[in-house]
Amino acid sequence: MAAGNTFGATVLSSYGGFWISIAITFIPGGFGIIGALEEADSGSPIMFYNAFGLYLMAWFIFTFMIMLCTVKSTVAFFSLFFVVDIAILLIALSYFFPTAQELPNEGLMKAGGLLAFLGAFLAWYNAFAGIADNSNSFFVVPVVHFPWSEKGRSARLRKTASGAA
Template structure:
């Protein structure tokens, strides 16, 4: 998040030194929002806080920002999925993703979603908790010999994997719909925030289609699978980008990653109005 050009920040930096320590703790001015004047009612959308629109600054914040943790859990697991889908280094079996999907992308992301609920962020709580459940369910599906989901479906289809492909594709299509609805909530936010959900949504769609339309050898469509893996790979780095934006500030980093707002966002509209008013004066 860019702090230097924010008038709210400049106002917050005028606090007297006697108020700095005690007031910062009591008012919750720490973490990614450390340099924002919390007396202001609302601040712009910010992917690092997993806030897709204008929101109120926390005044009595007693927990850290859980969004970067959830984003990192999603990013790492999605990165591994993308590599497997693209057959990087000849890896074709998804077994290695079971552990991260259960623990980091699953449990840890689910917990971060619960902390978002405690922080009062409905969007973050819904999305992070949901994708935590998504990765746990993926791990359960692909645990070798565990729940025998794949084996049971292949047995029901007389040894053919098509029944599993169709079942798994329907499952992914449900997540495509969910991600699309979530993406609609980010069109007034930042470019990086919106792009994360846009890329992930396309990735899920392509992977679902790869299972819906297998090749003549009863294998998922290789072209669609690799395309979906490439988008998943890109989505992982977008999630890491937003996570870094939520962690880095002037106290721990020499630079702050840029946050680009859409032209139709409240932030850009306010900037245009301010510029017009100053030119008119």
């Protein structure tokens, strides 16, 4: 925020709060959220699953809005939020559609987990792409700018100008 990067500050603080809230929810003996909802539903986890699925849907919406803010940046950055958004959606759906044994849907959970793993890789890729430049690295990783982005347009104009010369 101090450097003027409102997007970065918003995203990092929001997802930091997300992970803190996940820890608060799932720490055994902590806040007792899961136990309280199961007790309210006669020992069934379905009330917790519905509540947690709604919670994740709110994060799906937030991530979608953040993803829309990356449309003018790079393909790598947009891909990160797209993959994370779909991962959150699949994990939320796994809670909305539990199995007959009252467990989250394993197939949806695994698919969401794999996409979350891919999202983690993309996050590290974007982090490295953001810090590795000609001043501190022997190579710069490609990020591919969208053609409608400012850098994409200027690259097209340079290419057109060099072709005309």
